[in-house]
Amino acid sequence: MTTATREEFTFQTEIKQLLNILSHSLYQNREIAVRELVSNASDSLNKLRHIQLSEAEYRDDAPLKITLLPDATAKTLTIVDNGVGLTREELIENLGTIAHSGSLDFMKKAAEAKAGTHDSDSSGNKSDLSLIGQFGVGFYAAFMLADTVEVITRSYREETGWKWTSDGTGQYSIEPVDEAPRGAQIVLHLKEDAIDEFTKEYRLESIVRRYSTFVPHAVYVGEKHVNNQPPIWVEPKSQVTPEQYKSFYQWLTHHANEEPLWHLHLSADSPLQFQSILYCPPVNLELQGFGRLEHGLTLCAKRILVQDDNKDLLPDYLHFVYGLVDSADLPLNVSRETLQDNRLIPKLRKVLTKKVLDYLAELAEEQPATYAKFYEQFGMVLRGGVGVDFENREKIARLLRLASSHDVTPGATTSLGEYVKRMREDQTQIYYLGGPDLASLLRNPHYETFRDRGLEVLFLTDPVDEFALSHLQEFDGKSLVSIDSADIQLPASAESPSSSTTGEEQGGSSQIAPAGFDRVLEIFRQALGERVQDVRKATRLATSPVCLVNPQGSMSSQLQKVLSQTVKDFNLSRRILEVNPQAPLIGRLATLSSSGTNDDFIADCGLQLYASAMLLDGLVVEPDLTADRMRKLMEEAADKRTVIIT
Numbered sequence: 001m002t003t004a005t006r007e008e009f010t011f012q013t014e015i016k017q018l019l020n021i022l023s024h025s026l027y028q029n030r031e032i033a034v035r036e037l038v039s040n041a042s043d044s045l046n047k048l049r050h051i052q053l054s055e056a057e058y059r060d061d062a063p064l065k066i067t068l069l070p071d072a073t074a075k076t077l078t079i080v081d082n083g084v085g086l087t088r089e090e091l092i093e094n095l096g097t098i099a100h101s102g103s104l105d106f107m108k109k110a111a112e113a114k115a116g117t118h119d120s121d122s123s124g125n126k127s128d129l130s131l132i133g134q135f136g137v138g139f140y141a142a143f144m145l146a147d148t149v150e151v152i153t154r155s156y157r158e159e160t161g162w163k164w165t166s167d168g169t170g171q172y173s174i175e176p177v178d179e180a181p182r183g184a185q186i187v188l189h190l191k192e193d194a195i196d197e198f199t200k201e202y203r204l205e206s207i208v209r210r211y212s213t214f215v216p217h218a219v220y221v222g223e224k225h226v227n228n229q230p231p232i233w234v235e236p237k238s239q240v241t242p243e244q245y246k247s248f249y250q251w252l253t254h255h256a257n258e259e260p261l262w263h264l265h266l267s268a269d270s271p272l273q274f275q276s277i278l279y280c281p282p283v284n285l286e287l288q289g290f291g292r293l294e295h296g297l298t299l300c301a302k303r304i305l306v307q308d309d310n311k312d313l314l315p316d317y318l319h320f321v322y323g324l325v326d327s328a329d330l331p332l333n334v335s336r337e338t339l340q341d342n343r344l345i346p347k348l349r350k351v352l353t354k355k356v357l358d359y360l361a362e363l364a365e366e367q368p369a370t371y372a373k374f375y376e377q378f379g380m381v382l383r384g385g386v387g388v389d390f391e392n393r394e395k396i397a398r399l400l401r402l403a404s405s406h407d408v409t410p411g412a413t414t415s416l417g418e419y420v421k422r423m424r425e426d427q428t429q430i431y432y433l434g435g436p437d438l439a440s441l442l443r444n445p446h447y448e449t450f451r452d453r454g455l456e457v458l459f460l461t462d463p464v465d466e467f468a469l470s471h472l473q474e475f476d477g478k479s480l481v482s483i484d485s486a487d488i489q490l491p492a493s494a495e496s497p498s499s500s501t502t503g504e505e506q507g508g509s510s511q512i513a514p515a516g517f518d519r520v521l522e523i524f525r526q527a528l529g530e531r532v533q534d535v536r537k538a539t540r541l542a543t544s545p546v547c548l549v550n551p552q553g554s555m556s557s558q559l560q561k562v563l564s565q566t567v568k569d570f571n572l573s574r575r576i577l578e579v580n581p582q583a584p585l586i587g588r589l590a591t592l593s594s595s596g597t598n599d600d601f602i603a604d605c606g607l608q609l610y611a612s613a614m615l616l617d618g619l620v621v622e623p624d625l626t627a628d629r630m631r632k633l634m635e636e637a638a639d640k641r642t643v644i645i646t
């Protein structure tokens, strides 16, 4: 018999806010309250099972189970488990403060939904509140159904129990009780409008089937065992119906009414024994403004849950994959802590990663439309793997989809494999160019010669793709080069349609430079000084007067631009200014250079052409000097026009 008496406590402020949202705004989602309470009961049974495995004194013969007991007369629904239970301190700590991520996450989403920041869900047309059901609301969901909630509990470590009571407004009380079986009974004193629905056994059965079929413990409604299906991941693929795959997905993800984009059912016996079902959701919630999802994979040992959010079983660039992995090679009493040192995990990760990447390659080949949908949603995450997973980078590179000059229809993409198939026989490099959008890339001076010679260029409008390709360096034995770099080698077979654009270095006929061209180069060189590494005759321009080339081995312009915006004190590499002797402006400057009086004007043109070329790469240099020079050049041009008129 305990001597302590009833004590009153006040909820943490965040809980008061949470309770307020729950009891008012989620009427249509309130069946998830049952899911949350069953899930908590299941967690508690998992904890007890783990303790029983390692500590003999807590073992007994009672089967672990969860029971839902509706009582229409008492207007209650009670969820009973014989798990670990809670001590008085645990009641205060766990049910009086928000210390766990699920409820906090929920609060954030609910606040966003209220503010109308998101207006569509995964299917693109329902209210955002349905999305909220995907986040663990936790124990407080009980107040969606109940006016008053009682928790009668006894911890496995104690002889006597406790009763926690609250009406969900601001306070709760705790008092000792003598008679309490081990575990917890959550008694929901149902709200008037919930009594009818949540005291009907058939209704509760259907909720349990919908949300809790795969809970790894027996769930009863009254006397009836409701979730008595075998775990589908241990069944042969041929025995599992599409409906079962779907409901397992919905159970794992909490994404009610959603079908996965694809699933992968794996089974292996040696050298590793495991079964697994992996799923890809149809949409990437991270693209819809939700923060990074941290779900991980569910890990089981011989069908018994070990961890429900293991993030070591797949690399980060596959973190969008949901699923379950069950291995008989894993000891049952393994804990989160000892798992980190378990040598099986890296082995499983290696196999699972390979299987997912192989499956994606197969999907791309056999169901290109589904793969395109997948890539649209998750390509941005996947491609990050090129830079971090050395072992699989070629496999990931094969999965990339990029825009290309081969087909410039907006949205059209190609793969590196397809590019290589279209390459000329004597082409040794894969060409790419980064820029802000397709329209600017098509107008980029560097592209001119490739366009004229019919050489395909990959257009990278997202710097992440460029980072991926620059990490990759090579694909299928061909080096990947940005066409604004000096490392470019054009195939001899790609003779320009007009011999004038074929450069000396490429083995074509040399461009005939007008008299005075060398003098122009000299004046440009002097004017630009340290700004550039060199000024030289262009070998790759058709009509533009100049272009800036990145010296051998340095980063592409686009990457430098991104880094200069993000890295403090980033030094742009000095580039080479290539001057096109065939451009009318350069021809005219060459003629003017015969008289020394035009040197200043030619120097100004050189500086201005350099500033404009940098501008095309999105970089603004010396804005004050550039603006002054522009004004001066315009004044000169205006004066000339005045002379002509008068």
Ligand SMILES: Nc1ncnc2c1ncn2[C@@H]1O[C@H](COP(=O)(O)OP(=O)(O)OP(=O)(O)O)[C@@H](O)[C@H]1O
Pocket (backbone or CB within 6 Å): 040, 041, 043, 044, 081, 083, 084, 085, 086, 094, 095, 100, 101, 102, 103, 136, 137, 138, 139, 140, 183, 184
């Ligand atoms: N039936 C139960 N038996 C024992 N402890 C429980 C039970 N239900 C809840 N708890 C305790 O209360 C805590 C808070 O539960 P709640 O459902 O709000 O969050 P959670 O399950 O920890 O987190 P999340 O919902 O984010 O996964 C749990 O972590 C657990 O310690």
